Amino acid sequence: MLPKHVAFIMDGNGRWAKARLLPRSAGHRAGYKRMTALARHVFACGIPYCTFFALSAENLKRPKEELEALFSLFSEFFGKEMGTLREEGVRLVAIGDLTLLPEKLASSIRSGVEYTKGGTRATLVLALGYGGRQDIVAACNRAVALGKNVDEEGFSRLLSTDGLPLPDLIIRTGREVRLSNFLLFEAAYAELLFSEKYFPDFTDEDFDRALKEYALRDRKYGTVRPQG
Numbered sequence: 140m141l142p143k144h145v146a147f148i149m150d151g152n153g154r155w156a157k158a159r160l161l162p163r164s165a166g167h168r169a170g171y172k173r174m175t176a177l178a179r180h181v182f183a184c185g186i187p188y189c190t191f192f193a194l195s196a197e198n199l200k201r202p203k204e205e206l207e208a209l210f211s212l213f214s215e216f217f218g219k220e221m222g223t224l225r226e227e228g229v230r231l232v233a234i235g236d237l238t239l240l241p242e243k244l245a246s247s248i249r250s251g252v253e254y255t256k257g258g259t260r261a262t263l264v265l266a267l268g269y270g271g272r273q274d275i276v277a278a279c280n281r282a283v284a285l286g287k288n289v290d291e292e293g294f295s296r297l298l299s300t301d302g303l304p305l306p307d308l309i310i311r312t313g314r315e316v317r318l319s320n321f322l323l324f325e326a327a328y329a330e331l332l333f334s335e336k337y338f339p340d341f342t343d344e345d346f347d348r349a350l351k352e353y354a355l356r357d358r359k360y361g362t363v364r365p366q367g
């Protein structure tokens with residue numbers, strides 16, 4: 140079975156650059172190039188939802204110089220890619236706290252989301268300024284403000300991932316074996332796959348191999364298979 144929603148924790152850009160004696164910003168640029176190509180490949184495989192964890196809420200504590208390089212890459216992405224996304228029928232969704240980002244960038248993200256909202260072929264989700272715990276706490280506060288008890292379904296509608304299917308497969312590149320505050324509520328039954336490769340080196344063929352591995356996983360959701 141193909142996953143319906145694949146999410147990437149795109150880690151290892153800095154180490155990719157370091158290994159080449161390049162500044163970290165060069166690693167982020169290479170990561171962005173890979174992200175746009177990989178998203179296209181994921182959609183071409185027939186997977187309609189693809190998420191990239193591109194900037195965590197915690198990443199905002201990084202040095203100003205690195206953040207400026209990241210913000211300018213995102214601005215470039217939102218400035219350049221929206222026309223192509225719209226032409227290709229790809230809707231862009233942003234999850235995370237945009238108030239953590241510079242206002243100019245946040246407003247170009249909002250415009251990109253608005254401009255592509257009619258896309259029906261695929262959904263590209265960018266997690267920017269995103270933190271799973273923060274998203275859960277924000278959802279709790281929304282429930283309190285609404286003054287009502289919520290069940291799992293109702294709670295998930297208060298998260299920033301409202302309207303998106305749960306991730307079936309989460310791929311983290313860059314050798315670390317952790318979630319780093321990504322989709323904590325939504326990942327409850329996601330299949331996890333960790334790649335040794337730094338994100339800029341993670342190829343379309345690596346993704347095809349990941350899909351093969353996913354197809355072999357037995358997703359039991361706590362149940363037992365009927366004996367047969």
Ligand code: IPE
Pocket residue numbers: 149150151152153154155193194195198209313
């Ligand atoms: C991932 O690469 C991109 C972001 C977190 C913004 P890193 O920048 O974390 O790269 P490493 O982990 O230092 O190699």
Ligand code: IPE
Pocket residue numbers: 148149150151192193194195198315317319
């Ligand atoms: C996770 O990578 C966040 C993103 C890829 C955006 P980090 O590099 O921030 O994670 P840690 O610090 O290794 O846990």
Ligand code: MG
Pocket residue numbers: 150151152313
């Ligand atoms: Mg990292």
